[in-house]
Amino acid sequence: MAPARDTPFRSAEMSMVQLYISNEIGREVVNALGELGLVQFRDLNGDISAFQRAFTQDIRRLDNVERQLRYFHAQMEKAGIPLRKIDLDVNTLAAPTTTEIDELAEKSQSLEQRVSSLNESYETLKKREVELTEWRWVLREAGGFFDRAHGNVDEIRASTDNDDAPLLADVEHNHSAPDVERSFSGMNIGFVAGVIARDRVAAFERILWRTLRGNLYMNQAEIPEPLIDPTNNEPVQKNVFVIFAHGKEILAKIRKISESMGAEVYNVDENSDLRRDQVHEVNARLNDVQNVLRNTQQTLEAELTQISRSVAAWMVLIGKEKAVYNTLNNFSYDRARRTLIAEGWCPTHDLSLIRSTLQDVTNRAGLSVPSIINEIRTNKQPPTYLKTNKFTEAFQTIVNAYGTATYQEVNPAIPVIVTFPFLFAVMFGDFGHACIMLAASLAMIYWEKPLKKVTFELFAMVYYGRYIALVMSVFSIYTGLIYNDVFSKSMTLFDSQWRWKVPENWQHGMSVEAELAEPNGYRYPFGLDWRWHDAENDLLFSNSYKMKMSIILGWAHMTYSLCFSYINARHFKKPIDIWGNFVPGMIFFQSIFGYLVGCIIYKWTVDWKGTGQSPPGLLNMLIYMFLQPGTLDMQLYRGQATVQVILLLLAFTQVPVLLFLKPFYLRWEHNRARAKGYRGIGERSRVSALDDDDGDDNGHAAGGRASEDEGVAMITQDLGDEEHEEFEFGEVMIHQVIHTIEFCLNCVSHTASYLRLWALSLAHQQLSAVLWSMTIGPALATTGIGGAIYIVVTFTMFFVLSCIILIVMEGVSAMLHSLRLAWVESFSKFAEFGGWAFAPFSFQAQIEESEELKEYLG
Amino acid sequence: MANGYSIFVGLVVIVALCLAAWFFSPKGENQVLWRSSLILTFVSCYLMWAITFLAQLHPLIEPRRSDLRKEFLNH
Numbered sequence: 001m002a003p004a005r006d007t008p009f010r011s012a013e014m015s016m017v018q019l020y021i022s023n024e025i026g027r028e029v030v031n032a033l034g035e036l037g038l039v040q041f042r043d044l045n046g047d048i049s050a051f052q053r054a055f056t057q058d059i060r061r062l063d064n065v066e067r068q069l070r071y072f073h074a075q076m077e078k079a080g081i082p083l084r085k086i087d088l089d090v091n092t093l094a095a096p097t098t099t100e101i102d103e104l105a106e107k108s109q110s111l112e113q114r115v116s117s118l119n120e121s122y123e124t125l126k127k128r129e130v131e132l133t134e135w136r137w138v139l140r141e142a143g144g145f146f147d148r149a150h151g152n153v154d155e156i157r158a159s160t161d162n163d164d165a166p167l168l169a170d171v172e173h174n175h176s177a178p179d180v181e182r183s184f185s186g187m188n189i190g191f192v193a194g195v196i197a198r199d200r201v202a203a204f205e206r207i208l209w210r211t212l213r214g215n216l217y218m219n220q221a222e223i224p225e226p227l228i229d230p231t232n233n234e235p236v237q238k239n240v241f242v243i244f245a246h247g248k249e250i251l252a253k254i255r256k257i258s259e260s261m262g263a264e265v266y267n268v269d270e271n272s273d274l275r276r277d278q279v280h281e282v283n284a285r286l287n288d289v290q291n292v293l294r295n296t297q298q299t300l301e302a303e304l305t306q307i308s309r310s311v312a313a314w315m316v317l318i319g320k321e322k323a324v325y326n327t328l329n330n331f332s333y334d335r336a337r338r339t340l341i342a343e344g345w346c347p348t349h350d351l352s353l354i355r356s357t358l359q360d361v362t363n364r365a366g367l368s369v370p371s372i373i374n375e376i377r378t379n380k381q382p383p384t385y386l387k388t389n390k391f392t393e394a395f396q397t398i399v400n401a402y403g404t405a406t407y408q409e410v411n412p413a414i415p416v417i418v419t420f421p422f423l424f425a426v427m428f429g430d431f432g433h434a435c436i437m438l439a440a441s442l443a444m445i446y447w448e449k450p451l452k453k454v455t456f457e458l459f460a461m462v463y464y465g466r467y468i469a470l471v472m473s474v475f476s477i478y479t480g481l482i483y484n485d486v487f488s489k490s491m492t493l494f495d496s497q498w499r500w501k502v503p504e505n506w507q508h509g510m511s512v513e514a515e516l517a518e519p520n521g522y523r524y525p526f527g528l529d530w531r532w533h534d535a536e537n538d539l540l541f542s543n544s545y546k547m548k549m550s551i552i553l554g555w556a557h558m559t560y561s562l563c564f565s566y567i568n569a570r571h572f573k574k575p576i577d578i579w580g581n582f583v584p585g586m587i588f589f590q591s592i593f594g595y596l597v598g599c600i601i602y603k604w605t606v607d608w609k610g611t612g613q614s615p616p617g618l619l620n621m622l623i624y625m626f627l628q629p630g631t632l633d634m635q636l637y638r639g640q641a642t643v644q645v646i647l648l649l650l651a652f653t654q655v656p657v658l659l660f661l662k663p664f665y666l667r668w669e670h671n672r673a674r675a676k677g678y679r680g681i682g683e684r685s686r687v688s689a690l691d692d693d694d695g696d697d698n699g700h701a702a703g704g705r706a707s708e709d710e711g712v713a714m715i716t717q718d719l720g721d722e723e724h725e726e727f728e729f730g731e732v733m734i735h736q737v738i739h740t741i742e743f744c745l746n747c748v749s750h751t752a753s754y755l756r757l758w759a760l761s762l763a764h765q766q767l768s769a770v771l772w773s774m775t776i777g778p779a780l781a782t783t784g785i786g787g788a789i790y791i792v793v794t795f796t797m798f799f800v801l802s803c804i805i806l807i808v809m810e811g812v813s814a815m816l817h818s819l820r821l822a823w824v825e826s827f828s829k830f831a832e833f834g835g836w837a838f839a840p841f842s843f844q845a846q847i848e849e850s851e852e853l854k855e856y857l858g
Numbered sequence: 859m860a861n862g863y864s865i866f867v868g869l870v871v872i873v874a875l876c877l878a879a880w881f882f883s884p885k886g887e888n889q890v891l892w893r894s895s896l897i898l899t900f901v902s903c904y905l906m907w908a909i910t911f912l913a914q915l916h917p918l919i920e921p922r923r924s925d926l927r928k929e930f931l932n933h
Contacts, residue, residue: 009890392891414891418898426906478903482910497914498921502931511924512931516917521861527910535921545913552909553902604912605862615918 005349006385008392010408010571012347014382014838019342019358020372025365026331026340030324030841031095032357037842039354040383041344044332053329062322065105068112069315072307073856075115078233081304085857086312088847096317104314111307118300123231125293130227131264132286134195134238138266139279141221141240142193146270190251191244191270196263198222198237204261208243211253217244242268312856319853320843327841343376345383345838351375382407385838392417394465402823403833408571410564412822412831419557420822421471426553427760427814430768431480432487433807434473441469472815482527483761487802488768490533497524498531511536539762546758548600554754555597557826558747562586564830580662581739584654589747591647591654596622599636658740663732670727742828750825756817764810771801862915865908872904 616634879896
């Protein structure tokens with residue numbers, strides 16, 4: 001009997017469906033299905049390369065639009081305009097029509113042109129501005145040189161121009177010609193002025209010096225403010241230089257060198273009046289340029305601000321649209337009938353929903369040709385689709401991290417929801433630490449919505465597992481109460497079952513033993529008696545208790561897990577798995593470890609002091625049971641030797657059953673089928689595109705038969721690659737031998753593996769005790785103001801270290817151990833993990849996964 | 859109050875709780891989830907309690923201390 005609905009107990013029932021969609025509404029249908037997110041389409045065009053597919057053109061066009069949108073985003077970042085992010089939880093985007101997409105494409109095209117032309121003019125203007133600024137600096141600085149130089153022009157002149165002038169003549173000369181034009185040209189000295197990046201100055205100087213053999217006079221000054229390089233918007237420190245040299249050729253050389261060094265050479269007039277005019281002119285032009293620049297920038301910013309409001313939404317729309325066309329590319333196109341044929345997997349129980357969605361789209365489009373959805377039968381293994389909700393999601397993720405469950409086998413996450421946090425709690429049992437953890441997880445659940453937006457990865461991980469943390473902490477509170485541990489201290493919730501047996505001559509420091517208050521009556525009702533706390537032989541007791549508890553819990557966990565293999569065998573209708581695997585396995589496990597657990601419990605129930613016998617060691621008992629069957633070290637109960645021999649025989653007779661029953665049964669079954677004349681189906685797959693039970697759309701099926709035939713051909717061809725499993729006895733046998741050896745050895749090693757429960761809970765308890773005694777413990781004995789300060793300091797240390805080491809680090813370690821117990825010890829007993837995950841075409845999943853869209857989503 | 863029979867009292871309580879969980883789990887596709895989780899929780903917690911209780915039922919060793927102060931001797 002199939003369940004009426006898919007439950008989380010096993011993966012959803014899946015159907016392979018074939019869709020016939022009229023070409024006109026293909027896009028709309030895929031859009032609607034993408035919103036629904038319930039169909040995983042198969043690629044029907046595997047042999048056609050990506051470039052030859054039908055909708056590649058559209059995808060290219062959308063790629064272009066996407067590029068433009070990214071360009072806007074980059075420009076916005078450059079201009080420092082914040083992007084208005086889109087929050088898909090708040091505003092949903094309606095599915096766009098084709099014309100809307102076209103409009104969007106056109107709009108972004110024209111916007112791109114506008115933005116890029118604005119950008120271009122902005123850049124040219126900026127360059128112009130920089131040039132003018134540089135020129136102004138050159139004028140200013142060079143002017144300074146000239147003014148300083150003019151003061152001693154005459155000296156220079158005297159020493160260079162007139163070699164044969166009398167030494168005293170210069171004084172005279174000066175006096176006689178005061179109106180001589182004080183000019184360099186008169187001296188046949190020319191100059192080059194310009195601007196060069198500061199880090200190149202040294203090289204520039206050296207090159208000039210070498211090429212001109214020192215025939216120059218170079219003067220430079222630093223420009224105090226950094227200039228902006230318009231090509232990459234980075235500030236550059238520059239120097240103004242003026243080089244004086246002799247002769248036109250040399251000047252030309254200098255000019256060339258400076259150009260090749262990346263310096264800008266500017267025209268500076270040596271006449272100070274002309275220079276003043278030049279400065280004025282430059283200033284005026286600079287002003288103009290700056291004005292235009294400001295305007296351009298404002299326009300650009302206005303434009304970008306306008307775009308920033310909607311670019312995120314556009315990005316999402318284009319992303320969806322692209323996904324739609326990518327999906328459409330997987331469809332096969334029937335040119336004769338202008339029909340798209342799609343194939344895919346969907347949950348069987350959601351077929352009606354998909355059908356009505358198709359109907360809706362067709363009606364809205366006003367098409368007379370209906371879209372048809374047909375279920376087809378296939379021998380392909382369906383994908384595993386495990387529905388999750390907010391609570392189970394994280395648990396399911398833990399399981400999926402190990403593997404994808406086989407289609408329809410018991411969902412391993414079902415037991416994990418309780419066993420994983422519970423085993424964690426057994427290792428983490430401390431009431432205090434658990435309460436802090438509970439508070440944290442409750443806070444994460446209470447502020448679920450605002451915290452969802454936090455992108456800090458480590459926190460996002462913890463947040464994702466908030467419900468696991470909740471269940472873990474609740475169980476830890478319980479186990480903390482059982483262990484009677486709160487920050488390593490005990491709680492005296494009930495009266496103790498112990499009473500100190502005080503000797504007559506008791507003195508302080510004497511060892512005191514306890515005795516039962518009521519030897520046959522009252523026992524501590526819940527958890528560990530607090531008298532054990534801080535007792536000298538506390539560990540002696542708690543180790544024995546926790547070790548035995550680990551074995552019992554492990555046995556229970558494994559037995560429980562093994563039972564699922566029975567449910568799986570029942571579900572898949574494989575009785576041989578019950579008789580050949582489950583039953584012998586169970587008997588083997590129970591007759592050894594079930595017996596051990598029984599003995600542990602029996603030993604606890606016997607009042608050994610009352611009977612006067614000495615209690616037998618169970619470990620020795622188990623060892624002797626194997627080494628010397630039939631003989632006993634110490635007797636636990638009457639007839640023990642016989643029982644043990646029988647159990648041992650029972651266990652060992654299961655080994656051949658485990659080994660041979662299943663392979664031989666399969667061979668017998670195979671041979672019987674052969675004898676009756678059945679043959680393997682071979683490479684042909686049982687596929688029929690026709691809906692055999694001819695449901696509601698009888699008429700349409702008749703209409704679309706011709707194209708359906710094509711569909712069938714396509715499918716059979718497609719599925720042909722899948723090899724049919726030939727029965728091979730050797731392989732089955734080897735598989736079973738491995739399974740048997742593994743199972744028997746694992747029974748031992750896995751049981752031992754559960755001892756980690758004891759080890760970790762011991763470590764946690766001891767660690768918290770040490771932390772207490774090293775921080776706040778000694779501080780509590782101090783008095784006075786110093787003591788108060790001491791307590792505050794040590795308490796802070798105690799609390800912080802408790803949180804970091806005992807909750808976070810120990811918690812992570814306990815979690816990993818518990819995870820291992822789930823993955824290895826439990827899953828190996830029943831789960832096959834041979835499935836492949838259902839990945840439906842869904843916009844939501846796509847947007848969540850997309851790295852690129854992440855920065856656009858709020 | 860609490861002696862050896864408590865194990866069975868606890869067992870009865872747990873069975874009752876499990877039955878309640880089975881019958882009062884909210885209907886719907888998550889019913890199986892509710893049932894399995896609740897019952898598994900009750901059983902695990904019972905197991906843990908029962909193990910702890912049994913371990914102290916007929917203790918083989920007694921607590922021993924030598925750092926007791928006088929006022930706690932009869933406490």
